[in-house]
Amino acid sequence: MSGSRRVQQLMEAFRCLPGVGPKSAQRMTYTLLQRDREGASRLADALLTAIAEVGECQQCRSLSETAICALCDSERRDRSVLCVVENPSDVQMIEEATDFQGLYFVLQGRLSPLDGIGPAELGLDRLEARFVAGEVQEVILAINPTVEGEATAHYVASMAREAQLSVSRIAHGVPLGGDLEFVDSGTLSHAFAGRMPLV
Amino acid sequence: MSGSRRVQQLMEAFRCLPGVGPKSAQRMTYTLLQRDREGASRLADALLTAIAEVGECQQCRSLSETAICALCDSERRDRSVLCVVENPSDVQMIEEATDFQGLYFVLQGRLSPLDGIGPAELGLDRLEARFVAGEVQEVILAINPTVEGEATAHYVASMAREAQLSVSRIAHGVPLGGDLEFVDSGTLSHAFAGRMPLV
Ligand SMILES: [Zn+2]
């Protein structure tokens, strides 16, 4: 226990960050308060601004502070190819690791009936509307290969086939039960290039 | 790159935290924005409150939101023993690891003439005033055993001897060149109990 309640509260608040235990929280607190109050103040501002402004893109459901995100809005992207991912962070991973030039659709989760997550929660009605609208020709599934991810991928694949689109799925390299987030970018790039058509 | 400028700014802001690289910053950003905006908001508040309110205790120079910190203000502490440390985090470490019941003095650094850090910057005039005021009988040095720490410890020890106080220094267990911050609490407790009188 520090003698200061405010110091203690800041340590506890840091615990909301993934991977931050009591020891790291303590180090973060003392480092900022003793040596980098400017950084601390910038972090507080960035948090408040992001919370207030960042919502979801109406088109791809990724994180965005505008109604349509910069990617969906870009005229340089190939609108005939749509990559379906679980999370906004997957978009960033693929952008950094590959030369994919199409657009994305972010499910923000995977089908999980027991948790009350069905097609509506994943925005699949909106995705289907895009599939049948005529612009999209090819669908790439970059959904994580977990049990629920598999079910989700099959669901989206059959929607795409119904709309007579070609469907592929990224392949080798993403370990079973793994998360895209924890794959190095070389492996991800390889998996992306080696995607297989779904029959 | 994320499509969102606000998301990008938040990732960059997280980099001010010790031990947080680009990958962790990314994970923190997405986790908070997607799953824990309440935690993010609490963290922003805790940062702003701490920056605004936490200053230094007028007596021990530790972090405190009151003029005199809770430790210095406590009637349960033994005012005859004073433990001198470098950082506020060292106070917390010792409180958690040992049953020390005395008071502290926080140097907020160590003598480093080349960096312009002399006795005045470490508040040694204030420390000397406490040494001669008569309340303190024993001084425990828990200064890190680095080259500059050694010089600082010798300086403080001679001040204490001048005031005819007994001086000891925490001993075994703190690795040479190491920081108290990174020592496990068992080792620290041992070092504290095994402190040696300085002759
Ligand atoms: Zn979008």
Ligand SMILES: [Zn+2]
């Ligand atoms: Zn104090």
